[in-house]
Amino acid sequence: MKFTLESQDPNCKARTGTLQTAHGAIETPVFMPVGTVGTVKGVHQHELKDDINAQIILGNTYHLYLRPGTDILEKAGGLHKFNGWDRPILTDSGGFQVFSLAHRRKIKEEGATFASHIDGSKHLFTPENVMDIQRKIGADIIMAFDECTPYPCEYKYAKRSMHMTHRWLKRCWTRFNETEPIHGYEQALFPIVQGSVFKDLRKQSAEVISQYDSVGNAIGGLSVGEPHPDMYEMTDIVTDILPKEKPRYLMGVGTPTNLLECIALGIDMFDCVLPTRNARHGLIYTSEGTINIKNAKWKADFSPLDINASNPTSQFYTKAYVRHLFQAKELLGPQITSIHNLSFFLWLTGEARKHIAAGDFLAWKNQMVVKLDRRL
């Protein structure tokens, strides 16, 4: 697996590149739709590919391990074969569930014990078995097992947690290198920077992570409730340290504005549930601002959902019709808005890529962010 840096914006840290994987190339900056349990909720694989041209999607180790189970995925020949998505896949390790399911787990040096949210059964996740599970799932990019710390977080806890994540990373790295891919193609392990919102911890973590001979690196523990200036400051500090020639993945980010600001800070890869979750809840993103399609003001608005959208679905259906679908609780409503929002996020990162290559990214970004956070 190889990352090629292609262009670098002269006015900021934004850059473009291509990550070559066994399931195809990923052009960065890239937004990766989240498909936790092997499906991007409400969106067909052929829609992701043909209608909105997603380059890579996510899966989640914790969720896929619990259901359908590692044995099924291994028998299926890996997640690509199981769900029919033949482009690249990245699996998160379950580190986020250490955060989001905090009340159902216990952390020890050995690993994290979870009480399944499905049936309460107990499961121990260790750096070693998380690597083994991700080998069986067969994602192209797999993530180190970490602890995503909450916000706010005491300095002492953040420090202790960061050091444990580093020790877990070392064990992940060892296990990963002791094992071979099961499904016949190369996998890459991305380490994760932690350190909460503390500058010295973020620096220290970025330096530790930089020492690994990885294909790419990730930044975790952000977009967990901290103010945006903190998120940007931490990202800025870390991208100054992480190697330039490797892709940087900012985990769980974010809003359209977050994406553009963090691209300017040197981030290449993003994933976030916002476009799909908010789509199911009736919030759609456009280049002019956001729209709550459930609002009464759209009742008789027969203009397209988004006339400027880069996919046919958003141009075909009207606001009034999509609002009606939401009012009637029809499944087609969230399906349409999910396609629309993902299309918008992919368009946004694609445009960023063009503007970086053209050398006018910063000016374009600054005029975009003014509009993106408006509510229409």
Add this chain to the structure above:
RNA sequence: GGGGGUGCGCCGGAGUUGGAGAGCCGGGCCAGACUGUAAAUCUGGUGACUUCGUCUGAGUAGGUUCGAUUCCUACCACCCCCA
């Protein structure tokens, strides 16, 4: 035409069988939240007004009573039975 029954907030239900209602449950409607997905979820509002409060309110109009959603009278509407 005769007899019986039932009437409150956008809708349905519960409850009050003389003693504190702008009040319970569900739905609808109107908004808001959502960042490596326990999320097609969650939260709030939904009589009026000059809104830390005040006023009006149990089909309509009267009456009895210290006090009426409750009892009485008339009328109206709907439902059931008989002709």
